[in-house]
Amino acid sequence: MTNRSFDFYFDFSSPYSYIAAEQIDALADKHGWRANWKPILLGVIFKATGGIPLTMAHPWKSKYSLADFERSARFGGVPFKLPAKFPQASQSAARAVLWLQQTQPSKAVPFALEVFRTLFVRDGDITDLNTLAAIAKGLDIDADAMMTAIQDGAIKQALIGNNDEAAALEVFGAPTFVLDGERFWGADRMPQLEHRLMGR
Amino acid sequence: MTNRSFDFYFDFSSPYSYIAAEQIDALADKHGWRANWKPILLGVIFKATGGIPLTMAHPWKSKYSLADFERSARFGGVPFKLPAKFPQASQSAARAVLWLQQTQPSKAVPFALEVFRTLFVRDGDITDLNTLAAIAKGLDIDADAMMTAIQDGAIKQALIGNNDEAAALEVFGAPTFVLDGERFWGADRMPQLEHRLMGR
Numbered sequence: 515m516t517n518r519s520f521d522f523y524f525d526f527s528s529p530y531s532y533i534a535a536e537q538i539d540a541l542a543d544k545h546g547w548r549a550n551w552k553p554i555l556l557g558v559i560f561k562a563t564g565g566i567p568l569t570m571a572h573p574w575k576s577k578y579s580l581a582d583f584e585r586s587a588r589f590g591g592v593p594f595k596l597p598a599k600f601p602q603a604s605q606s607a608a609r610a611v612l613w614l615q616q617t618q619p620s621k622a623v624p625f626a627l628e629v630f631r632t633l634f635v636r637d638g639d640i641t642d643l644n645t646l647a648a649i650a651k652g653l654d655i656d657a658d659a660m661m662t663a664i665q666d667g668a669i670k671q672a673l674i675g676n677n678d679e680a681a682a683l684e685v686f687g688a689p690t691f692v693l694d695g696e697r698f699w700g701a702d703r704m705p706q707l708e709h710r711l712m713g714r
Numbered sequence: 715m716t717n718r719s720f721d722f723y724f725d726f727s728s729p730y731s732y733i734a735a736e737q738i739d740a741l742a743d744k745h746g747w748r749a750n751w752k753p754i755l756l757g758v759i760f761k762a763t764g765g766i767p768l769t770m771a772h773p774w775k776s777k778y779s780l781a782d783f784e785r786s787a788r789f790g791g792v793p794f795k796l797p798a799k800f801p802q803a804s805q806s807a808a809r810a811v812l813w814l815q816q817t818q819p820s821k822a823v824p825f826a827l828e829v830f831r832t833l834f835v836r837d838g839d840i841t842d843l844n845t846l847a848a849i850a851k852g853l854d855i856d857a858d859a860m861m862t863a864i865q866d867g868a869i870k871q872a873l874i875g876n877n878d879e880a881a882a883l884e885v886f887g888a889p890t891f892v893l894d895g896e897r898f899w900g901a902d903r904m905p906q907l908e909h910r911l912m913g914r
Binding site: 563564565572573574575577578581582585586589684685686687696697699700702703705706709 | 763764765772773774775777778781782785786789884885886887896897899900902903905906909
């Protein structure tokens, strides 16, 4: 495994985070880098910045965003279907990923990708713990242990820690990639990130 | 000249509009399309939508934007230097372009590009009518006639008309490309626009 890495801040409720998640490891691998997956809660970030979800923007922009989610997914070659319930609170899924990173790191990204696909391809409800348990079982992860971990104070604190770290780096949206303090905001900045990974 | 065209809404005070302007005609040409250059005033749009300039966003975002202007220009292969005075009111330059489109259409894009370069490469002041007159002279355009046209009621109305048209299309930022009612917002959506031009 390479020592060179960058951080990938994402929120499970963000369609552009999903689009990035489906592509970022292949992009990193290609150039000998590693992506550190860092779940955060955009809602916490927005409290600091006054930001709002795209779905709550002025109608000209929110309508555009719904169309752009689909077009950007198609452009990125990933399936996409806007969930009936959107956006969805993502803290349980985020905590599950943090627990996996601490206990079974090789399962963290596969689990995260299944959470994203459950929400943005299969119209699932990731706020329902049964949904997360089913994803865990499908990946041979102990679902009961995961359900316990989601309520664990140390895991809750780890998520707060991710958010604090993102705030210290002035991350104001998701996805954001951070390399040596340089921010790349948006799935649409992956081409510029790639240039940076290539040393350009 | 091809009959197939799309609209390119831009504001001279927008760095991403400049980055797009330097590339859009080549992109259109390559696929047998034509870009209709449509100057607008983002300030008028923002009054309708509650939008704000990136420079007035939360500091985490505004600082990012300044860095992203430079990085995106570099990525697009165009020179860029943030002007000392920024943003700058763009209505005089916009009216000059509208007058050229009505009277000497072949000079409109060369003039518009020189306005953008004056602002974003040579740190000029495009609110100064002397600056616009000098650009006109450099392109063998009658500067006195241009200065008169900038104050002309019909030209002022043409700019209002562009803004009304943009609002009717729910354009909320610049640059925005509009093809058959479909909006592509941002210089970073040119790859998706290109896909569309290729019929994908």
